[in-house]
Amino acid sequence: MPIIQVEHVTKEYKLGQLTSLKQTVLNSINRLTGRPVEERKPFKALDDIHFSVDEGExxxxxxxxxxxxxxxxxxxxxxxxPSSGSIKVKGxxxxxxxxxxxxxxxxxxxxxxxxxxxxxxxxxxxxxxxxxxxxxxxxxxxxxxxxxxxxxxxxxxxxxxxxxxxxxxxxxxxxxxxxxxxxxxxxxxxxxxxxxxxxxxxxxxxxxxxxxxxxxxxxxxxxxxxxxxxxxxxxxxxxxxxxxxxxxQISSSPTSSLDLANKNECATGEILLRGIEILDTEDKPINSLRHKQAVKIRLDYEVTQELRAPVFGIGIHTTDFIYLATQQSAKQLKLEKLGIGQHRLTFDIPSFPFMPGVYSIRAGVAEGSTSRTLFYAENLLHLQVVLENAEDRIWNDGLVELSGSWAYTQPKISESTYD
Amino acid sequence: MTGILKNLIEYRELMAVLAWKNITLRYKQSYLGILWAVLKPIVLVLIFMVLRSFVGIDSGAIPYPILTYSALTIWIFFQESASEGVSSVVGNANLIRKIYFPREVFPLTSVITKLVELGISLFILAGLMAWYGIAPTWQILWLPLLVLNAMLAALTIAFIGSALNVYYRDVSTALPVLLSLIMYMSPVIYPLALVKDKLLIHQAAGEWSNVLYTVFTLNPLAGLIDAFQNITLRGLPPDAAAMMPGLVLTLVLLPFSYLYFKRAESYFADVV
CATH class of the missing domain: 3.40.50.300 (P-loop containing nucleotide triphosphate hydrolases)
Structure with missing residues (x-):
């Protein structure tokens, strides 16, 4: 037996200001004389909502x-x-x-x-x-x-x-x-x-x-x-x-989001991010991947002023900005300097460690000797980790798979317990 | 109309708490506190006394100060109930947008709040009566009914006024003007006997005199104030003929006022 019953509920608001007294009088005169009435536009905040909720849900x-x-x-x-429809709540x-x-x-x-x-x-x-x-x-x-x-x-x-x-x-x-x-x-x-x-x-x-x-x-x-x-x-x-x-919604305008990233307060303009993509093993761009899939993240940078010993960083965070993992290039990639022009970096992930869900990428560049930030932006690209079969997901698995192995041992029941 | 009685009982605790809040808030951080409820009529009495020294108003057998104080006691109760009732819905906009309870609680609470100040005012009136040596008679038992009449008159204005005020704030601006007009049309500064004498006995307006007197008494406060003075000071019963037109008008208009309020109520949260 549903405790809340919402039946075809619509709620309209009228846009704009309340009409003045003059307009109200004019409208009622027009209505009486059958002339067209100047109405304010309705806005449907809710449009034919229909659902019910059972007790304890x-x-x-x-x-x-x-x-x-x-x-x-x-x-x-x-x-x-509601403007139309009905809502019944018991209790x-x-x-x-x-x-x-x-x-x-x-x-x-x-x-x-x-x-x-x-x-x-x-x-x-x-x-x-x-x-x-x-x-x-x-x-x-x-x-x-x-x-x-x-x-x-x-x-x-x-x-x-x-x-x-x-x-x-x-x-x-x-x-x-x-x-x-x-x-x-x-x-x-x-x-x-x-x-x-x-x-x-x-x-x-x-x-x-x-x-x-x-x-x-x-x-x-x-x-x-x-x-x-x-x-x-x-x-x-x-x-x-x-x-x-x-x-x-976010990825529908990728160029503008990159432009925005290049203009944020952490970007000096000495190096600009021109492209960011996730690639599968065949170098094809993807935006959804499976848990533990091998992927690459490709970053295209444009350098506008020669950089000395740049260090690149990349990280994964959740959509609500919990930083999950980061890796920077200082130990793996010793670059003396980076001249003006286009540069491409790839970051190879042999096995994507995060559980199904939506994640986002952050990236940054710093100048090695002084650790001065040249570029830093979050939420650059969203990627979705999917399950092969979405129906399999019965509980919230968390963010990372806990590596380890299960073992089962039969309890040793000594004969004496039964005596 | 039966809904209002049911709500009155169901939400009596809420109204009591809200009324207590109104009173506490008004006098918190004020040095004279609840004394203000008394000071207002006293200052007005003094002004009227100065006025009277210029124009001369015959107050009959009753001393003028206590006659006007008595009138002001019930008038101020009505006037403040009505004006606070009208602004009560808009004034509680934050509650209206967040929590549901029947919205008539607000105008009702305003009127109930004023009962407390009326009580204090009556207490002072009793003191003045003792000072002037006027003993109350059994007629004082009419008091609750007269107060109820004033409450109904105030609610008639408060229901429709507070609902209209949600849409047009002009209402709360215009109300003080309307109320002071009603005050001059009511026997506050002068006793009703003067009007009665002019119109009914001397027929001052010729053949229109009787009609004019009925129009004058259509103002519910005209008969009410006179009746209030009768039962407190003169030891007479209320003048039924003077009260009837106003009372009938109130009882006819109140249901419409309330129904309008209930119809507008569902949109308060959207508009206010």
Whole structure:
């Protein structure tokens, strides 16, 4: 039995300013007299969205900026209404759409807990019961009777998160709230979310740009693009599809991205990157490869001023900029100098070590004697590591294969145990 | 309309907390604090007394200062309930964009908040009555009904005004002008008896006099203020004839005002 039922929901906004009183009057006169009315253009933030969520499901909603994620959450939280279609939600919804919405600067932490609790629909009795827990989680015992305008922004967000997650509800709607506070508190928030999701069996809708987080927390992911559901299904499969989509979007304009790289603040202009390609063993350019495939990365540089002892570097990072591996040329390639003109470098990878997913390449050039950076850019080229059979991927494998070997030993059962 | 009663009960705790927040916030970091609720009518009374020394207003058997103070007690309650009700939705835009609860909570809370200040004002009125040696009679039992009447009148303005204010901020700008107009049209500075005397007894406007008096009493505050003075100071029951036109008008307009609010409500988050 679905707990959330979204049926053919469309949400339109009108573009542009609200009409002035004059225009409103003119429009109604025109409408009455049957003359054409000057209407503002509608914009479909959501276009015929249709899905349902079962009780206990944890659903991630991902998509690019402007895909309609937040609009969808607003409709589910009953803050806005759909232009057409219907949304049915059984049970109480707790929206964590922006933690700390409704915190009042002049009130103390204690007063804010009661106020915000009431706003979120927690009864006074319940807040009284949970008060210590809320304060404890936010780590604000000392400051609870201080007006929150004296709090640091981190403290305010901690308080907001702590109150919001103590709401007893059937459906939890979460919009990017995990990115709050310092690292230690983020860890705590994440653990609390995981506790709510995995152990208390709540139905959760989670919107995030952190795909890794979505992949980890959600069992099912809905990918939105320009207001429509593009795909809906297994978290890993949909996230991979999203990476692919991002990839095509980024790689559709390769020249401009190289131009951009050459103009960034780490590039002096003495050496310019003119081309970057991944090649297979037959020197054919590719953009997707298999795990452990042998590949080469080819870099075409143009030198505009003679360089002394240049050192080249290349690295692989994830799309969210975790640097995975780097190799530089200093020990392998002793170049005295590099004259003005075109130069080509290739980096040979006998066995590509990373697990299926989308990765990106960064590259840099430095002048050897002083280690002065001449060129450095990230996100130069996306490459996708694919599985032969995508359906095989049942769990998140991580980034690198852990080398090692398994062994099985039959436990030696001595006869005496049975005596 | 039954929805509003259900919500009133379901969200009473939220409204109580929001009202408490409004009061705490208003007087936090202010030296005189809640005394301001009393200072405003007192200053106005002083101004009216100066005015009266020039033009001469007959206040009947009741001393003029306490007569106007009594009028101002209920007038300020109405005026501030209405104006804060109108700006309540726009003023809580941050909540409206993030959290759902029935939006009528905002205008309702504004009115409830003002009840506290009314209470303080009544307390001072009781003190003044003791000072002038005016003893309350059983007629004082009308008080809750009169306050309810003022609340309904304020809500009639607040519902439609706050909804319109979301689309056109002109409303909150125009409202003070409208309200001060209503004040001069209400027996705040002068007693209703003067108007009654001019129009009904002396027939000052000829054959139009009775009609004009009905028009005057269509203002819900006209009869209400007079009734409030009756039950507190004169020991008389409310003048039903003076109250009826305004009360009927309020009861007719309030449902429309509320329905308009409920219809506009679903777009608040998109527009505000």
């Amino acid at each position: 944890v659903v991630g909603i991902i998509g690019h900026n402007g895909a309609g994620k937040s609009t969808l959450l607003k409709l589910l939280a009953n803050i806005a209404r 109480k919804v707790a929206p964590l759409i922006e933690v700390g919405a409704g915190l009042v600067a002049d009130l103390t932490g204690r007063e804010n807990i009661y106020l915000n609790g009431a706003i979120l629909g927690i009864s006074k009795k319940e807040i009284g019961r949970k008060f210590d827990e809320i304060v404890g989680f936010a780590e604000l015992e000392e400051f609870i009777d201080t007006p929150i305008k004296r709090y640091s922004s981190g403290m305010q967000v901690r308080l907001g998160f702590s109150i919001a997650t103590s709401v007893e509800s059937d459906v939890l709607i979460v919009d990017e709230v995990l990115a709050v506070g310092d690292l230690a508190f983020q860890r705590k928030c994440f653990d609390r979310m995981e506790d709510l999701i995995k152990r208390q069996g709540k139905t959760v809708l989670l919107v995030s740009h952190n795909i890794r987080q979505v992949e980890r927390l959600c069992s099912r992911v809905i990918l939105l693009n320009k207001g429509s559901v593009v795909s809906d299904g297994n978290a890993n499969a949909v996230c991979t599809q999203f990476y692919e989509a991002s990839d095509t």
